[in-house]
Amino acid sequence: MEGACYRWLLLLFLLTRGLAPEVAGEVEESSDGPDASQGPVWLTDVPAAVEFISAAEVAIIGFFQDLEIPVVSVFHSMVQKFQDVSFGISNDSEVLAHYNITKNSISLFRLVDNEQLKLEGEDIENMEATQLIRFIETNSLRLVTEYNPMTGFGLFNTLIEIHLLLVINKASPEYAENMHRYREAARLFQRKILFILVDSGIKENGKVISFFKLKESQLPALAIYRTLDDQWDTLPISEVTVERVQNFCDGFLEGKLLRENRKSEEMTSKVEL
Incomplete structure (x- = not known):
């Protein structure tokens, strides 16, 4: 347990270190806030x-x-x-x-x-x-929260133990549509899983890619992490769909690890060779 917490603290430190202090906000701008000219x-x-x-x-x-x-x-x-x-x-x-x-x-x-x-x-x-x-x-954590120096630490103020990260370049042409579907999927797991965005176009965020043993060629990708026992998994994806995100999250909640299956497949392949 202590080891898991330490590694998660280390991950958050790596993710937030050196980033510009931006206001923590939703990935897609919300329309339910009041107009700037109004009061509370x-x-x-x-x-x-x-x-x-x-x-x-x-x-x-x-x-x-x-x-x-x-x-x-x-x-x-x-x-x-x-x-x-x-x-x-x-x-x-x-x-x-x-x-x-x-x-x-x-x-x-x-x-x-x-x-x-x-x-x-x-x-x-x-x-x-x-x-x-x-x-x-x-x-200010939301249905989808982007990592920055503030929100990284704010994650410790939630009792939700499972965090799902979408690692994607926000400058990519497919970003907007992928984020729309990622946000839709987030509604299915409210109060169960925190949905997070990590912009792979930011140099400092390369640390999260290496933490989850992802290669640049595998991006965009989903990475899921449970703070309780340090368990994690990844899923490289060419396109975000609600069904794909849902199946990945459900599989993790059921204890299925895709990376373990991939390791088994690789070992079998090597034996056959």
């Missing part, structure tokens, strides 16, 4: 809050008992910086009670794993913008 949505009752959260991949709500504290204005400024995130705000007592809020708090809700992450207490009342930005960047 006021949530005046529990049904409105529930509907607001369920409609977004990443929703951030400021639960404020006191609207005069400095962090409230900082929270408002986040709407313009993160236009692909849904921001809400509430000081309604019933809404706060529904989400077990007993003090001023900022909560991030993720559709991908049904998580609610909180910043609360005296520490947030005078929180600076850079601190809140880091919290949002680090924890």
